[in-house]
Structures are given as C-alpha cells and as structure tokens.
Amino acid sequence: MDEFITMDHGSGGVKTSELIDELLRPAFSNPALDALGDGALLCVPEGGRLAFSTDSFVVQPLFFPGGDIGKLAVCGTVNDLAMCGAQPLWLSLSAILEEGLPMDTLRRVVDSIAAAAKDAGVQIVTGDTKVVERGHGDGIYLNTSGVGVVRCPGLTPDAIRAGDQVLVTGPVGDHGAAVMLARSELGVEADFVSDCMPLHRLARAAWEAGGVRCLRDATRGGVATTLNEFTEGRSFGIQLKESRIPVRPQVRAVCDLLGLDPLYCANEGRMLAVVAPEQAQAVLSALRGTSGGEGAALIGEVTERFPGRVTLENAYGANRILSKLTGAQLPRIC
Amino acid sequence: MDEFITMDHGSGGVKTSELIDELLRPAFSNPALDALGDGALLCVPEGGRLAFSTDSFVVQPLFFPGGDIGKLAVCGTVNDLAMCGAQPLWLSLSAILEEGLPMDTLRRVVDSIAAAAKDAGVQIVTGDTKVVERGHGDGIYLNTSGVGVVRCPGLTPDAIRAGDQVLVTGPVGDHGAAVMLARSELGVEADFVSDCMPLHRLARAAWEAGGVRCLRDATRGGVATTLNEFTEGRSFGIQLKESRIPVRPQVRAVCDLLGLDPLYCANEGRMLAVVAPEQAQAVLSALRGTSGGEGAALIGEVTERFPGRVTLENAYGANRILSKLTGAQLPRIC
Numbered sequence: 001m002d003e004f005i006t007m008d009h010g011s012g013g014v015k016t017s018e019l020i021d022e023l024l025r026p027a028f029s030n031p032a033l034d035a036l037g038d039g040a041l042l043c044v045p046e047g048g049r050l051a052f053s054t055d056s057f058v059v060q061p062l063f064f065p066g067g068d069i070g071k072l073a074v075c076g077t078v079n080d081l082a083m084c085g086a087q088p089l090w091l092s093l094s095a096i097l098e099e100g101l102p103m104d105t106l107r108r109v110v111d112s113i114a115a116a117a118k119d120a121g122v123q124i125v126t127g128d129t130k131v132v133e134r135g136h137g138d139g140i141y142l143n144t145s146g147v148g149v150v151r152c153p154g155l156t157p158d159a160i161r162a163g164d165q166v167l168v169t170g171p172v173g174d175h176g177a178a179v180m181l182a183r184s185e186l187g188v189e190a191d192f193v194s195d196c197m198p199l200h201r202l203a204r205a206a207w208e209a210g211g212v213r214c215l216r217d218a219t220r221g222g223v224a225t226t227l228n229e230f231t232e233g234r235s236f237g238i239q240l241k242e243s244r245i246p247v248r249p250q251v252r253a254v255c256d257l258l259g260l261d262p263l264y265c266a267n268e269g270r271m272l273a274v275v276a277p278e279q280a281q282a283v284l285s286a287l288r289g290t291s292g293g294e295g296a297a298l299i300g301e302v303t304e305r306f307p308g309r310v311t312l313e314n315a316y317g318a319n320r321i322l323s324k325l326t327g328a329q330l331p332r333i334c
Numbered sequence: 335m336d337e338f339i340t341m342d343h344g345s346g347g348v349k350t351s352e353l354i355d356e357l358l359r360p361a362f363s364n365p366a367l368d369a370l371g372d373g374a375l376l377c378v379p380e381g382g383r384l385a386f387s388t389d390s391f392v393v394q395p396l397f398f399p400g401g402d403i404g405k406l407a408v409c410g411t412v413n414d415l416a417m418c419g420a421q422p423l424w425l426s427l428s429a430i431l432e433e434g435l436p437m438d439t440l441r442r443v444v445d446s447i448a449a450a451a452k453d454a455g456v457q458i459v460t461g462d463t464k465v466v467e468r469g470h471g472d473g474i475y476l477n478t479s480g481v482g483v484v485r486c487p488g489l490t491p492d493a494i495r496a497g498d499q500v501l502v503t504g505p506v507g508d509h510g511a512a513v514m515l516a517r518s519e520l521g522v523e524a525d526f527v528s529d530c531m532p533l534h535r536l537a538r539a540a541w542e543a544g545g546v547r548c549l550r551d552a553t554r555g556g557v558a559t560t561l562n563e564f565t566e567g568r569s570f571g572i573q574l575k576e577s578r579i580p581v582r583p584q585v586r587a588v589c590d591l592l593g594l595d596p597l598y599c600a601n602e603g604r605m606l607a608v609v610a611p612e613q614a615q616a617v618l619s620a621l622r623g624t625s626g627g628e629g630a631a632l633i634g635e636v637t638e639r640f641p642g643r644v645t646l647e648n649a650y651g652a653n654r655i656l657s658k659l660t661g662a663q664l665p666r667i668c
Binding site: 013014037041048057058081127131135141146156216217220 | 345347371373382383384387391417420429460466470554555659661664
C-alpha cells in the first residue's frame with residue numbers, strides 16, 4: 001500500500017478499492033460488511049423499537065492518553081445508543097481523510113476502531129471514505145452512526161420526578177483535562193488518562209437494577225451542561241452536592257492550571273443516571289459492581305426548589321447556579 | 335442569530351443549543367427528532383430486514399447548477415438505501431462546519447436538505463454538529479446515514495446471469511460535468527445541470543416490474559467503474575453498446591473541454607439496473623413512465639465473453655475494455 005493518503009484514494013476507483021480491500025475490510029470483516037453493497041442489510045432480531053444515533057469526531061490530537069479518535073468514534077455512538085435504553089448492534093463508519101495523511105496513522109486508528117467495536121459488541125457494517133486536499137481537513141475526521149434495539153423503553157427527562165436521585169458512574173473531567181493537557185504546550189505529563197469507554201454495560205446494569213428515569217453521557221459541556229438539558233423548561237431543578245462529586249485531584253490540578261472547570265469538561269465514558277429514590281441504592285451497587293463503574297457516586301437529587309436550574313451546594317451549605325456552558329471552553333474535544 | 339459560525343457553536347453549550355433550536359429543529363421537525371435525546375427512537379413498521387447506509391459529502395463548490403451539498407447529502411444516502419431494495423425512511427445528519435461560515439450559507443443548505451428530505455419521503459431524526467477552526471475544513475462537510483425497510487430482498491451482483499440486460503435511467507455524466515465546470519475557471523456556463531435526484535421511485539418502479547437482479551447508482555467512478563464492481567472476479571462480463579448510452583451533446587462537449595470521459599463522471603441521480611432478459615422491456619417501460627426516468631435506455635448485456643470485464647462496442651463493432659477508474663479524475667465531486 002501507499003505510504004500516504006492521496007486524492008486518488010477518494011476517487012471511487014482503483015485506489016479506493018485498494019484502501020477498502022487491504023485495510024478496512026480485513027479490520028472489520030463481518031457478513032453484512034463483506035457483501036459490500038451500497039448499504040448493509042440487517043436482520044432485526046425481533047420487531048419493535050430501534051434507536052438510531054450519529055456523531056462526527058474532530059478531536060485534536062488524534063491520539064491522546066487513554067484513547068484516540070477511533071476509540072472515541074466507537075464509544076461516542078455506542079454510548080448514545082445505550083443512553084436511549086438500547087443494545088448497540090451496528091455501526092457505520094465514514095472517514096474524511098486529509099491528503100498526505102500517513103497510512104500508518106490511518107492503520108493505527110482503524111485497528112483501534114476494530115478493538116473498540118469488539119469490546120462494545122458492535123459490528124461495523126457499512127462505510128464510506130472521502131479525501132480532501134491538504135489544508136482542508138486535519139488528518140482524520142470520523143463519523144459513526146449506530147443502530148440498536150431498545151431494551152429499556154421510556155428513558156426520558158419527562159419521566160424525572162422531585163425526589164429522584166442523581167448518580168454518576170465515576171470521576172468527572174478526565175477526558176477533557178487529558179485532551180486539553182495533551183494539546184497544551186506546557187510539557188506537563190498527566191498521571192491520568194481519558195475516561196473514553198463504552199457505557200453499554202453500565203447502562204444495562206442500571207436499567208436491570210430498576211427505577212431508572214433517564215440516562216445521559218456527559219460529553220461536550222460536561223456534567224453541568226448535560227444536567228441543564230434535563231431541567232431546562234421543567235418544573236423541577238437538580239441540586240448537586242459539591243463534596244459528593246468525584247473529581248481526581250490530578251484532574252482538578254490540571255483544570256486549575258488550564259483555567260477549566262471539571263464540571264464543564266467533556267467526559268467520554270461517564271454516565272449520569274436519574275433514578276427513583278427507592279431504587280437509587282440498588283442502582284448504585286449495580287454500577288459499582290460493573291467494570292468501569294467502580295467509582296460511581298450519588299451526587300445530588302431532583303428538587304422542587306430552583307425549578308429549571310442546576311445548583312451546586314458547597315461544603316458550607318451555600319448554593320450557586322450551574323448554568324449551561326457558554327462559549328467554547330474546550331474546542332475540538334470529541 | 336449570529337452572522338457567522340464561531341467555535342462556540344461547536345461547544346455543546348448555549349450557542350450549540352441556539353443553532354439547534356433556531357435553525358435545525360424548525361427545519362426538520364418531526365416527533366423522533368423533537369424528542370432530542372442522544373439518539374432517535376424508531377418504530378419499525380413490521381419486523382424483517384433493514385438497510386443501513388452512510389456517506390460523507392465534501393463537494394466543492396457547495397452550490398452547483400442543479401443542486402448543492404445539502405440536496406446531494408439527502409439523495410446520496412436515499413439512493414444507497416433504494417439500491418439495496420429498501421424504502422428509505424430515516425436519515426441522520428451530521429455537519430462539520432468551518433469557523434467563519436456565513437450563517438446564511440448554512441441556512442440555505444439546511445433549507446435544501448429539508449426540501450430534499452420531503453421529496454424523498456424521509457425524516458431527519460437525529461443529528462450532530464461540530465465546528466473546526468478556520469483552515470481545517472471547507473465551509474461545510476456533511477454526513478448522512480440512513481435506515482430503510484427492505485421491500486425487494488436479494489438484489490446482489492451474485493444474482494446476475496449471462497443474457498441479462500443492462501439499463502440506465504437517463505443520460506450519464508451530467509453531475510460530474512456540471513460540478514467540474516462550475517469549479518473550472520473557464521467562465522463557460524453550462525446549459526445542463528447536475529442529475530442529482532432521489533432514486534427511490536425509479537428503484538421501486540424497477541422492482542415492481544420484476545426480474546431485477548441488481549441495482550446500483552453510478553456515483554464516484556461513473557458508469558464504467560460501477561459496472562466493473564458487478565463483473566470483478568465473476569464468470570461473466572458486461573458488454574455495452576456505445577451508441578446506446580445516452581450522453582447529452584453538451585455534456586460530451588464539456589467533457590472534451592475538461593479532458594473527462596462521461597462514462598467515468600459521477601452521477602448522483604442515475605441508476606444502473608441489471609434485469610433478466612424476459613423482463614427487460616417491462617422494466618424499461620416502467621422506468622420511462624416514472625418521473626426522472628424518461629431518458630432510460632437499454633445499454634448493454636451480460637455475456638460469457640470477456641469474463642470479469644466491462645467492454646464497450648463502438649459503432650464499427652470493435653470492443654475496448656473499460657477498466658475501473660484509476661487516479662482521481664474528479665476530486666471532491668460528492
């Protein structure tokens with residue numbers, strides 16, 4: 001194979017076929033993909049409801065501590081499906097490559113995608129590759145879209161009631177802080193990595209424990225912005241206890257250094273769950289007993305005070321409002 | 335709304351919400367999208383097989399005679415689903431916007447997507463928006479993925495037999511020639527436009543007429559490359575008659591001027607159908623009686639001569655081999 005991506009690889013002709021046959025198809029091989037039609041044919045195990053989600057990924061740098069754009073692209077869409085109460089089954093993969101990209105870089109990303117898909121129990125069943133001229137991209141942009149079968153219907157912010165408990169599956173801010181540190185020119189090496197991971201096991205553990213009203217992964221905009229999406233325009237608020245929100249001391253230190261707030265940092269493997277009060281402890285135990293959820297914590301509750309707002313109570317009992325992220329605190333984070 | 339796209343619009347915070355609430359949601363509104371979860375929930379009308387397809391779009395210029403990147407993004411994925419024998423139902427839409435993009439440009443593209451989706455009978459049910467810094471994109475890159483319900487199973491090159499007839503639904507090369515002319519600095523104005531259109535009606539007309547072995551839209555690489563995908567590694571070849579392949583004289587003239595071959599030019603609204611001999615006339619009539627298929631023609635047949643090859647017979651009875659496109663004759667065409 002060529003050493004670098006050229007415009008020819010996007011032509012739809014011989015070089016495109018070479019890229020597919022020598023790199024992409026071997027990495028992702030499965031019957032639906034191998035048929036190589038204009039799309040994939042999927043057999044839905046039973047009738048019923050499907051979940052469908054899409055995400056594009058423009059993260060810089062392409063490789064960061066704890067992950068890379070490929071792993072991120074798989075986890076991002078797998079997680080969106082899991083948050084809908086679905087078992088993720090099939091992904092599409094589309095790449096916009098920049099002319100001059102080293103083939104080795106692409107190969108590393110492709111291998112990472114294959115490994116992440118295996119871990120998440122999904123198949124890459126259809127794909128597309130485009131090439132843009134040097135200076136019109138940034139190495140690799142990816143899109144994944146995904147289809148899953150709904151196992152736990154009815155997860156929606158509309159189901160949330162006053163008294164419900166708010167849980168998070170682990171320390172917050174790791175992904176955002178790791179990527180921003182990797183991008184900074186401080187020369188500081190982190191002793192923590194991105195939280196990038198598939199959340200399908202944790203989502204299933206939560207809904208099997210029962211009482212789950214709503215799930216959401218706290219990606220762009222972080223925990224603060226995601227929780228605001230629950231409360232916005234609604235008759236309830238969410239009150240968080242600052243002391244209960246797990247943040248690694250190293251992440252807090254890096255955030256201080258970079259002028260970031262961990263509550264607004266993107267996470268790529270942290271789930272927020274709103275759960276009925278009587279089942280909150282059971283869900284917490286289920287999460288802690290599932291790989292990746294060992295650090296789960298109960299961080300707040302739904303309240304009729306401050307309707308429409310997310311508030312943070314500090315150690316002295318004072319409340320401040322956590323509004324949605326304004327401005328672009330963390331560009332190109334996912 | 336702001337006059338230009340800024341990095342803030344990709345932050346996942348307030349500005350992202352504004353873009354969604356003021357531009358995207360009103361344009362595409364439907365119950366699945368309006369729920370605004372991490373993904374869309376779809377009710378599959380009945381059990382059975384689904385088709386799933388994805389495509390990214392990087393065409394330059396964003397607006398060209400007969401279409402734009404938005405219409406193209408809808409038609410591209412709708413057509414891929416239709417070629418699988420499916421009725422297209424749901425699309426995802428993901429945009430990578432370049433900082434500084436005029437909001438008016440985005441609005442025009444969004445309106446075009448909405449109109450094309452309506453024409454194609456599909457709903458935009460889920461989406462994503464990312465923003466990259468100036469100089470790392472090219473205005474707008476789009477990805478659409480689509481899900482449809484299979485109505486005509488078993489369409490595959492494996493079903494093709496010697497003696498089958500090859501049909502095309504209209505003149506070839508219009509899209510490629512129109513875009514390349516729009517991009518050239520010749521100052522020539524075309525008196526033809528891109529063929530960009532949804533093919534779901536023509537696909538259905540073909541499979542309802544019966545005898546269809548395989549359908550494919552002749553996009554990147556054109557008619558010649560697409561037909562090679564049918565014959566490659568198989569025990570049959572395809573013989574085309576040059577005199578029967580419809581090419582507009584104006585398209586031929588522009589291709590001559592630009593050094594292109596209409597048979598290798600991308601089409602975005604032309605379908606190739608391989609049909610059993612006894613039903614070929616019925617399919618031809620059905621296509622001609624369907625909007626967008628008035629110019630359908632029978633252009634060749636499947637033969638045991640030249641297995642694995644596509645050959646073109648000229649007016650004097652001489653044959654030449656049409657191989658797959660090599661090199662990037664037409665970069666950034668879709």
